Amino acid sequence: MILLAILLPFGSFLFLGVSVWVFMKEVLTVHVYPAITHPVRIHMMHYLFELVITWGNLLEKMKICSMPKFFRFVQDRVVSKKNPGVLVEDLRFGTIPVRLFQPKAASCIPRRGIIFYHGGGCAFGGLDCYHNICSFLARETDSVLLSVGYRKLPDHHHPVAFRDCLSASIHFLKTLNTYGVDPSRVVVCGESVGAGAVAMVSQVLLGRQDLPQLRAQVLIYPALQLINFQLPSYRQNQDVPFLSRKFLMTLVCKNLAIDLSWQDTMLKGSCIHPDAWKKYRKWLSSDNIPQRFRRQESQPQFPAPFNEAAYLETKHVLDAELSPLLADDKTIAQLPEAFLVSCEHDVLRDDVLLYKKRLEDQGVPVTWHHVEDGFHGCILLFDKIFSFPCAREVMDSTVSYIKGI
Incomplete structure (x- = not known):
């Protein structure tokens, strides 16, 4: 219980920190041309894309899971397969x-x-x-x-x-x-x-x-x-x-x-x-x-x-x-x-x-x-x-x- 009490705040802080860092990177470095339809939408999608990659890189550095495998795991879970x-x-x-x-x-x-x-x-x-x-x-x-x-x-x-x-x-x-x-x-x-x-x-x-x-x-x-x-x-x-x-x-x-x-x-x-x-x-x-x-x-x-x-x-x-x-x-x-x-x-x-x-x-x-x-x-x-x-x-x-x- 003591360990859990320590890890939960740390995990929350880490999640928030990573999210903010990726958001700032998105705002400051990613360029979306005005000609692209729905520029805000593409920023949103790319932010989520970069967030998954960043978490994948962190997990890879901690030797928990490789970044490509983590990304593919998330990618496959968001697909609702249709066979009409x-x-x-x-x-x-x-x-x-x-x-x-x-x-x-x-x-x-x-x-x-x-x-x-x-x-x-x-x-x-x-x-x-x-x-x-x-x-x-x-x-x-x-x-x-x-x-x-x-x-x-x-x-x-x-x-x-x-x-x-x-x-x-x-x-x-x-x-x-x-x-x-x-x-x-x-x-x-x-x-x-x-x-x-x-x-x-x-x-x-x-x-x-x-x-x-x-x-x-x-x-x-x-x-x-x-x-x-x-x-x-x-x-x-x-x-x-x-x-x-x-x-x-x-x-x-x-x-x-x-x-x-x-x-x-x-x-x-x-x-x-x-x-x-x-x-x-x-x-x-x-x-x-x-x-x-x-x-x-x-x-x-x-x-x-x-x-x-x-x-x-x-x-x-x-x-x-x-x-x-x-x-x-x-x-x-x-x-x-x-x-x-x-x-x-x-x-x-x-x-x-x-x-x-x-x-x-x-x-x-x-x-x-x-x-x-x-x-x-x-x-x-x-x-x-x-x-x-x-x-x-x-x-x-x-x-x-x-x-x-």
């Missing part, structure tokens, strides 16, 4: 958990298939968190959808997540008849880091004679390169909600098992070997970004003077599995048609613009949808009480495109 019009089945493809969504209505012909990879920086998200998004896509497009629950931080680092997405996709493609899927209409779809996996899987599966060819790739604000963090969108949106540039760098370093002390060096590009930049600048330079997205601002020197020690620690960022924008022209030219979604207030906006240019330069058909008031991660809020018009716009445009396949 679809049948849902949890399966395992080997060690990989997957979730199958099938329309309840009978169909006399094989349906379209969707393979979906969720976002979350390889730290957050999961089958439950993205359940309603997948249910909505399957129902509205009348498709059989497979959601892949790839393994994540802190127990698994790159390339585990990508390999899980690839393995689950191959298994599904080999058994399409089992699920009533038309092999000529399989779409691979993803959000954020999951959209990056879409690009990587699409490249790896090219030329596989034993598998049906993918009909289309759908990338919703994807992460497609880990080299140029000085693109206009990375600087313009470095303090926006849900994915600041600093938070992005932290997730990248943790997933690649790179010490966080190298963040600033990576940010400036000092770890990029001059020969590598000479080869890749034609694809990754800010000069490839349309003028209307660049604004009137000074362009920092990139890359900064070469640091060999940083290069040796981080050179795996040049792997095409991590940066699919680095694939050669021959590979890009063979890719299936693409639907790309970009959000104006997103650090990853320019990754989309660079990928769009690469595809179009090689003659690959591209449908591009740009959301002027959009922000990173918005689709997770499309069916919530505190929803945003941009979230619905992204979902509706994605459904419209897939239905045309």
